Amino acid sequence: MHWKIGLIGFGNVGKAFIKLYSQYSAVWKEKYNLDASFHFILNSKGAVCNKKGLDIHSIIEATSLSNLSNWEEGAKFNDVFNPDLINLLIEVSPTNIKNGEPALSYIKNALENKISVVTGNKGPLLFRYKELISLAQKNNLLLGIGCAAGAAFPSINFGLFDLAGCEIFKIEGILNGVCNYILTKMYESNISFDEALQQTIAMGIAETDPSYDIDGLDTAVKIIIITNALMNSQITLNDINIQGIRNIDNDIINNAKKDGNKIKLIGYAIKNKNKIDAGVRLIQINRSHPFWNIDGTKKAVLYSTELAGDFLITGGASSPEGAAFSLWRDIINYKPLILKLCNE
């Protein structure tokens, strides 16, 4: 399968995405019969574009797109959603969780033009996943979203492929490394919330304004995306209750500890018939809970199914390379819904 790729966004993940292809193309060709070429790269200032394919080595070496010879400032975006130019759009522009734009329009535009999409952008998925996946399936296209809910950590991928055939009735996840790190350090080292938070900022894993993490919003966005992908639902931020960890103090942690418990922040979704109860909440767990050892910056998801039992997964690199890998994973795993054997 030959993928003719257009890329929107040229930050660390976009760059790593191209670099990974230059490193692994020979292996992936042999193992998965995968070919790819790059035909445009857009960012907020303009684009490079080439119908015959861009030279990826000069792109990898460029610190900025505008250093490249075929750079066109202020290039118009709409010209490039052309199925003669590309058959796969990689959308990794910055996330907007207010309304998903402009990425939402890019993705919709691509799918309507019979172009597959793989994205790490949470915004469009938060608002219109159901509409987008219906459009993709109607046109027998790939809509890969694994990167948006854990990157290398395969939260959605596991549900799609390892639980293929199952109905998942419960999903619970430790989905935010900053919150889990803070709760772990308060438990293990008895340091204050503020001290633990400062450590996460010093480590570069929390933002300078960390409210997106510690107020539970990041966990909320991820559990919504995972739930809508795996439970065929269309819940939004308005449908769920969200707890954060801002008001957790050492007394709360130490009282739990005296009872043999830890406190964890989880995103959860429970499906009962076609009703979904989802949210973000603090739970107390004891030594026998599957999340007992999920400490520090680790993430984990616990899936419950009637057919095949319960499953726990944890791990995966938190890095631009890890995120870029997850985009390629979606591409490699793509299987059209309408599948005919075309043996030659």
Added chain:
Amino acid sequence: MHWKIGLIGFGNVGKAFIKLYSQYSAVWKEKYNLDASFHFILNSKGAVCNKKGLDIHSIIEATSLSNLSNWEEGAKFNDVFNPDLINLLIEVSPTNIKNGEPALSYIKNALENKISVVTGNKGPLLFRYKELISLAQKNNLLLGIGCAAGAAFPSINFGLFDLAGCEIFKIEGILNGVCNYILTKMYESNISFDEALQQTIAMGIAETDPSYDIDGLDTAVKIIIITNALMNSQITLNDINIQGIRNIDNDIINNAKKDGNKIKLIGYAIKNKNKIDAGVRLIQINRSHPFWNIDGTKKAVLYSTELAGDFLITGGASSPEGAAFSLWRDIINYKPLILKLCNE
């Protein structure tokens, strides 16, 4: 995709395989565009066969194949490996780890006749996996083997789909529930090896002759199958050292416990360039090891990759339904190597 299925083996897993289809066919049709019909079922005494498709409801209700109207005692096996009759063989006859026969011949015969195969049979994979997978890929066929190395527990599936694009350089697994249960009970309750073993026999998870489990052979067979599937190798039982747990006594467990450690039996494989070091061994682990909470009859695998980091998975029902689910999972996940989009 319409699968025309032939089934060899009519034990608990074979029966559950058919029953699952009767329960989930409508859901799978909608979700995966999957259709199936059953055209023969063989066991050691004969077969039922119907070119137009067998009535699965009467099969589900039958306690024995020989009660069915189209039962033919002593039916010849070779007549049914016919690509006009079936395009998928499910091989779940009893395992023979001496030489893999007769299942090895069935599977080879099917693949040579352009018939895909999904199997839970360890024997053929232990001896000839590389040859069989090459044959399948050459003919653009499915060879699904997930059931053979953990059933619902997705040891191979995770490597194929969640680590798609990665090179795995280390695999470590707690792969045998009987051994893990015995080691756990000796640690937790200080009971003797024999007492713990008797519990596993009473629970029905160990054989009356439990040497296949406690001498490490089951773990060995599983790590070989997983390794050959995920590391592109062809190791056999002759290539690896195997430790069991028969000589573990309470002194050994308690000395480890005094040091803050548990003892676990693991299968492992480490890839260094193209050399594989694999085996089954006892290890001491401390509280920070990912396997620390993998107790009782639980199984787990830890995968190490350079590209995407380390991953741990655990869980999955140990039952005929769990095994049957894993056969369907392979079918649902099938993606031909030569993939063309055949939009209609």
